[in-house]
Amino acid sequence: MDTTTPTAGVNFIRNLIDDDLASGRQRTVVTRFPPEPNGYLHIGHAKSICLNFGLALHYSGRCHLRFDDTNPVKEEQEYIDAIKADVRWLGFDWGAHEYYASDYFERLYAFAERLIEKELAYVCDLNAEQIREYRGTLTEPGRESPYRSRSVAENLDLLRRMRAGEFADGTRVLRAKVDMTSPNLNLRDPVLYRILHATHHRTGDAWCLYPMYDFAHGQSDSLEGITHSICTLEFEAHRPLYDWLCEALEIYHPRQIEFARLNLTYTVMSKRRLLELVNERRVAGWDDPRMPTLSGMRRRGYPAAAIRTFCERIGVGKSDSIIDMSVLEDCVREELDHTVPRAMGVLRPLKVVITNYPEGEGEQFTVPNHPKDSSLGTRSLPFGRELYIERDDFMEDPPGKYFRLAPGREVRLRYAYLIRCDEVVKDPASGEVVELRCSYDPATGGGATPDGRKVKGIIHWVAAANAVPAAVHLYDRLFSVANPTADKTGDYRDLLNPASLEILGEALLEPMLAAAAPGSCFQFERLGYFCVDPESVSGQPCFNRTVTLRDSWAKVAGVES
RNA sequence: AGGGGCGUCGCCAAGCGGUAAGGCACCGGAUUUUGAUUCCGGCAUUCCCAGGUUCGAUCCCUGGCGCCCCUGCCA
Numbered sequence: 222m223d224t225t226t227p228t229a230g231v232n233f234i235r236n237l238i239d240d241d242l243a244s245g246r247q248r249t250v251v252t253r254f255p256p257e258p259n260g261y262l263h264i265g266h267a268k269s270i271c272l273n274f275g276l277a278l279h280y281s282g283r284c285h286l287r288f289d290d291t292n293p294v295k296e297e298q299e300y301i302d303a304i305k306a307d308v309r310w311l312g313f314d315w316g317a318h319e320y321y322a323s324d325y326f327e328r329l330y331a332f333a334e335r336l337i338e339k340e341l342a343y344v345c346d347l348n349a350e351q352i353r354e355y356r357g358t359l360t361e362p363g364r365e366s367p368y369r370s371r372s373v374a375e376n377l378d379l380l381r382r383m384r385a386g387e388f389a390d391g392t393r394v395l396r397a398k399v400d401m402t403s404p405n406l407n408l409r410d411p412v413l414y415r416i417l418h419a420t421h422h423r424t425g426d427a428w429c430l431y432p433m434y435d436f437a438h439g440q441s442d443s444l445e446g447i448t449h450s451i452c453t454l455e456f457e458a459h460r461p462l463y464d465w466l467c468e469a470l471e472i473y474h475p476r477q478i479e480f481a482r483l484n485l486t487y488t489v490m491s492k493r494r495l496l497e498l499v500n501e502r503r504v505a506g507w508d509d510p511r512m513p514t515l516s517g518m519r520r521r522g523y524p525a526a527a528i529r530t531f532c533e534r535i536g537v538g539k540s541d542s543i544i545d546m547s548v549l550e551d552c553v554r555e556e557l558d559h560t561v562p563r564a565m566g567v568l569r570p571l572k573v574v575i576t577n578y579p580e581g582e583g584e585q586f587t588v589p590n591h592p593k594d595s596s597l598g599t600r601s602l603p604f605g606r607e608l609y610i611e612r613d614d615f616m617e618d619p620p621g622k623y624f625r626l627a628p629g630r631e632v633r634l635r636y637a638y639l640i641r642c643d644e645v646v647k648d649p650a651s652g653e654v655v656e657l658r659c660s661y662d663p664a665t666g667g668g669a670t671p672d673g674r675k676v677k678g679i680i681h682w683v684a685a686a687n688a689v690p691a692a693v694h695l696y697d698r699l700f701s702v703a704n705p706t707a708d709k710t711g712d713y714r715d716l717l718n719p720a721s722l723e724i725l726g727e728a729l730l731e732p733m734l735a736a737a738a739p740g741s742c743f744q745f746e747r748l749g750y751f752c753v754d755p756e757s758v759s760g761q762p763c764f765n766r767t768v769t770l771r772d773s774w775a776k777v778a779g780v781e782s
Numbered sequence: 783a784g785g786g787g788c789g790u791c792g793c794c795a796a797g798c799g800g801u802a803a804g805g806c807a808c809c810g811g812a813u814u815u816u817g818a819u820u821c822c823g824g825c826a827u828u829c830c831c832a833g834g835u836u837c838g839a840u841c842c843c844u845g846g847c848g849c850c851c852c853u854g855c856c857a
Binding site for chain 2: 232545
């Protein structure tokens with residue numbers, strides 16, 4: 222956590238908690254992260270996780286992991302497993318505090334009977350459509366259900382028979398008796414329980430009656446002694462109901478606090494849409510490196526520490542916002558720059574022959590693995606007469622500020638020699654440049670420049686003799702517009718970036734990279750950060766580009782073209 | 783004349799009556815065997831608008847304007 226600025230980590234929620242602690246309203250802080258296991262976690266969840274677990278850490282309290290599993294038709298064990306793995310990977314530990322709303326089903330049911338006994342709930346026989354009609358509209362009050370005044374005995378009998386499975390799905394619900402004329406629609410006798418003859422991933426067929434969010438979430442919070450129940454803005458209108466239920470049930474009453482959910486440019490952040498992308502095969506899966514999911518980012522090579530820094534940096538507020546992707550990328554680069562070893566890799570190879578270098582010979586240069594952190598050690602880099610350089614590092618007719626290789630020009634081969642381009646060999650048929658014939662200055666080995674001559678261009682390279690062939694996946698933004706869901710009349714899927722994935726099959730890497738372990742990350746000098754794909758096989762590695770390096774040349778070149 | 787919430791630099795975000803923090807982005811410039819990193823410097827006389835209270839208002843009051851959320855037996 223950044224402690225260099227006095228306001229780091231401070232937000233309105235911290236202020237509210239400080240007040241609660243100072244006034245004696247609370248003595249400790251207990252938060253919870255309450256995912257529904259119906260999809261994979263994304264960076265928006267990371268904001269909530271960092272907030273809730275971060276608060277617990279800051280106040281020496283605790284944070285529970287609670288699965289909000291009240292809708293069996295959408296939830297699966299697969300999601301539970303993935304969510305736990307993601308939270309752990311992000312660096313948080315819920316200890317023994319792993320809970321499930323479904324573990325409270327019996328107690329929740331008892332709460333329902335208590336509400337009926339207090340004449341604050343009733344079984345309603347209206348169907349879904351009728352309930353909607355009776356609810357009224359935003360500007361007109363609703364009407365009371367004809368079943369609203371059933372006796373306690375009848376309600377209890379009906380609810381018990383509902384639980385016993387006597388009635389079909391949709392035929393009856395349990396409703397809270399609040400106020401059908403409330404301007405807050407959530408208070409117009411909200412549904413508390415619905416009949417669902419569905420098998421639950423944890424409770425099996427024990428129940429055919431399942432509580433709604435409003436009758437499960439706050440009650441679970443209460444049972445667990447949550448002091449601050451932090452959720453996103455769309456639940457603000459539910460808070461009066463949250464409060465009403467705690468009062469009606471006369472149970473411990475946590476405080477609900479709402480904050481703005483995270484939005485990021487060039488991506489989408491709803492589980493519904495992410496599920497669509499997965500199901501419609503527009504991406505390779507939940508962990509596709511282009512996805513804003515934690516599993517996707519992990520596969521992409523984003524370090525967990527970078528995501529934590531990001532969540533700290535963006536702050537917590539109540540205004541709808543959309544964070545620029547560059548903020549996240551900056552966090553990723555910062556983390557990787559400090560921690561990751563450098564390597565040489567050529568993505569789009571162009572053959573270079575050093576004509577004055579002795580044939581059949583070679584040498585090894587000992588080079589540092591990190592320019593500033595010597596603790597990362599050194600490695601040996603082979604050099605020889607035949608090399609490969611990046612195609613982008615040669616231009617036959619370069620523009621003004623280009624200072625890489627061109628006919629007659631001299632550049633430094635990083636950590637090796639100065640070379641001059643003497644001749645350009647082209648494919649006679651296509652005119653494509655296929656080889657460069659260069660000469661080197663033997664006095665400039667290992668970076669030396671005895672005569673002090675100024676050579677601005679430094680390019681990366683790989684010796685042909687022992688280059689490792691590799692596949693490289695280049696990832697770019699998933700969508701081609703900053704806010705793909707802004708236009709409500711269009712389909713966000715039409716805005717997918719067709720160039721979000723580019724597969725390079727002919728990259729050549731330095732020998733050391735052949736043995737790189739899956740998941741390990743490197744900076745390919747001058748190109749960006751790359752990590753070994755988890756499904757990569759040894760000897761024929763597959764690298765994912767995590768993020769490019771900042772490229773001020775690209776800006777200049779872009780302006781000139 | 784439904785209710786709730788929000789409006790401080792291009793994007794986030796501090797600020798809580800005493801005269802606009804910070805980050806990202808952007809623009810310079812220095813160092814550099816990565817056009818990277820690092821480092822220096824620039825970047826809101828102004829806080830949605832209009833009135834009012836006050837010696838003094840981004841912070842208080844009044845009235846506008848704009849955006850978001852709520853009419854699932856989803857969460």
